[in-house]
Amino acid sequence: MRFLDHREPLPPSLRGAxxxxxxxxxxxxxxxxxxxxxxxxxxxxxxxxxxxxxxPHPVRWFRPDAEPFRLTTLEQRQELYLxxxxxxxxxxxxGAELANTSAEDFVRVLLAERLGxxxxxxxxDFTFGKGRTGNRAALDALGREVGIASRAVPAVMDGxxxxxxxxxxxxxxxxxxxxxxxxxxxxxxxxxVVQHGDKRGRTIGYPTANLSLEHYLRPRYGIYAVTGRxxxxxxxxxxxxxxxxxxxxxxxxxxLEPHFFDFSGDLYGQEIEVAFHHFLRGEAKFDSLxxxxxxxxxxxEAARHLLSARGHD
Numbered sequence: 001m002r003f004l005d006h007r008e009p010l011p012p013s014l015r016g017a018x019x020x021x022x023x024x025x026x027x028x029x030x031x032x033x034x035x036x037x038x039x040x041x042x043x044x045x046x047x048x049x050x051x052x053x054x055x056p057h058p059v060r061w062f063r064p065d066a067e068p069f070r071l072t073t074l075e076q077r078q079e080l081y082l083x084x085x086x087x088x089x090x091x092x093x094x095g096a097e098l099a100n101t102s103a104e105d106f107v108r109v110l111l112a113e114r115l116g117x118x119x120x121x122x123x124x125d126f127t128f129g130k131g132r133t134g135n136r137a138a139l140d141a142l143g144r145e146v147g148i149a150s151r152a153v154p155a156v157m158d159g160x161x162x163x164x165x166x167x168x169x170x171x172x173x174x175x176x177x178x179x180x181x182x183x184x185x186x187x188x189x190x191x192x193v194v195q196h197g198d199k200r201g202r203t204i205g206y207p208t209a210n211l212s213l214e215h216y217l218r219p220r221y222g223i224y225a226v227t228g229r230x231x232x233x234x235x236x237x238x239x240x241x242x243x244x245x246x247x248x249x250x251x252x253x254x255x256l257e258p259h260f261f262d263f264s265g266d267l268y269g270q271e272i273e274v275a276f277h278h279f280l281r282g283e284a285k286f287d288s289l290x291x292x293x294x295x296x297x298x299x300x301e302a303a304r305h306l307l308s309a310r311g312h313d
Contacts, residue, residue: 001078002088004050006098006110014088015116018042020051022126023058023165026071027080028183030123030156030163037153038121039085047118048087053077054094060215061094069169070215071184073191076273090115103129107142119149126152158183175220177276187275190216190256191231194267206296208242208257209267211274218254219243225278225303226258231271237263240296240303241274244283259296261304278306 004010010017020038024031035051042049055074059066072080074091081089092098101110106129111117120139128134134142136152143150155162163183171179172188181187192211209228221244228237241258258274280299286292 001082001086003078004088004090006052006090006092006114010115014048014050016118017048017050017087017115018045018119018121019090019111019115019117020049020086021120021122021128022052024051024053024077024081025057026165026168026184027077027084028163028165028168029158029185032084032185033156034121034123034153035081035084035086037151038119041119041121041151042087043085045118049085050088050090051081051084051086052090052092054092056094058094058099061099067218068213068215069217071165071168071188071217076189076191100130103134103138104142105129106134107139107148108146111143111148112146117148119151121151121153124152124154169217172217172219172276175222175279175282177219177224177279181277187227187277188219189273189275191271191273192256193269193271196268205293206259206300208259209272211256211258211272213243213254213256219276220279220282221245222282223280223299224276225280225306227275227277227307228258228260229273229275230267231273237261238304238307239263240280240300241276242283246283259300261300278303 002014004014018038018041020035022031022034038051039049057070059069078089111120120143122136122139124136126136128139139150161167168180168183168188171177171183177188190211190213192214194209194211224241224243226239226241228239229235230237237260239258239260241256243256245252245254256274280302286295
């Protein structure tokens, strides 16, 4: 799958594409509906299908102090877009230049001249251009002037509300990974490189693979039933994970710490992806190390049961 940069001209073979245009961070049901329309349209006309995204997210540019909210990395998005049938992923690198690009120049200069788009598909509420002055009507009108057709996909409704990244984030922050997975059509997953920690887990019989949370959204702190995927080998592991600041130990340090059942290999330096399936309990500080270990025994037993009952692998 091609990885494209909006600042560079597209290869001739990808000009004339149909572009699904949006942030598409979570790539939830609503985003997938836009992508599906773009890929169907592209196939019907024998054109490449490109799914675009913005990185960093415009909110991060305008509010650099905003708390972490990312649902996927670019690498995760690339895999999701490929699975959705895209020929390529296009990254709009959001910075001062793009933030100050007028709605008219966004269509005339970027979409028409630089990218050579034949058509674009957006959600009905998509806005673009400096000050978010461009909307669906503006895209239609400007597109007609430069030969770009456009289509808008209505919001996917669920329970009387549109499916949105905000709803996914709300579910995760409230400790409901199953609701998040329903809206995403897959579990929320954090990907990272396993780093060396203080190795306290080994001393109490629960070695963990420590991951930094970086810019990911923070789900509710606590213990989860999880699966892990080793990217290099594709191996799938089941386990229980703590995400939070480890109140039992000083100094506090925010980490994702999965313990994988029946696994004795070395994961240091390897990239893994940890998927959140069930919330078990919140973080807690125990009166003794023995009490902590007893609770961890119960957590792992509960995680094993839930993962095996639902057939997670």
